[in-house]
Amino acid sequence: MNREEARLELDATTLRPQDASPEARAMAESDPELGAWLEKRTAFDEQVAEVFAATVPAGLRESILQNARKPARRPMRWMIPTLAAAAAAIALGWTLLWPVESNMPGWQAESLAAVTKVEYGVSKVHLSRDFEAIKKMLVADQSPAPEHLPGKVGAMPVLACKCIKVAGRSASIICFEIEPGKEAHLVVMNNDGMSNVPPQLQPQFKSCKNWNMASWSDGKQSFILATRADEAALKKLFGLA
Structure with missing residues (x-):
């Protein structure tokens, strides 16, 4: 495993560090640059997760699971309101963390x-x-x-x-x-x-x-x-x- 492969694996598991391979975790511990990147990336993902958790519409998880259990022949339009709510929550989370304002030069x-x-x-x-x-x-x-x-x-x-x-x-x-x-x-x-x-x-x-x-x-x-x-x-x- 090279550094870029380790970075990609660690990037996908910032909120589930136990899912990263021992090799990737060991590389982050021994490589100061990779370790510093992982610390920042984890802190950012945790902030996004906190904001997302605070803005998820009530019952969204249950709605997604319920729609996922419906027969496959049911039209996709049944899923659209649920997915739109999830996308809106994610967008709101990014908006709350993003400091750029429209009136800036x-x-x-x-x-x-x-x-x-x-x-x-x-x-x-x-x-x-x-x-x-x-x-x-x-x-x-x-x-x-x-x-x-x-x-x-x-x-x-x-x-x-x-x-x-x-x-x-x-x-x-x-x-x-x-x-x-x-x-x-x-x-x-x-x-x-x-x-x-x-x-x-x-x-x-x-x-x-x-x-x-x-x-x-x-x-x-x-x-x-x-x-x-x-x-x-x-x-x-x-x-x-």
């Missing part, structure tokens, strides 16, 4: 969507504890690396990075540890020709769902720093708390 919405996937372990990242090495890697990949960072933003322990596209342009995500067990994700992009650019050297703060964000520009680069840590921890990085 396009670049901000796309950045936060990419960050959310990284936070919950559904998007792969390049792990590294060396900030200078990360910046060199981003430059080599022709992705933007931050030229200047305010306050203590660049002093946080670095964890990982990822090259993405935002509003059709190259962008980068750099993941930091803002507090023990909590991450802050920095998105950086070139703002040439970009609309709704955040102000120069003056962070704007915004909260949505359980996320807190700061966005600002520095010359030709614009940034968004998003975290699930509280607002005070975020503002402290800028010397504002």
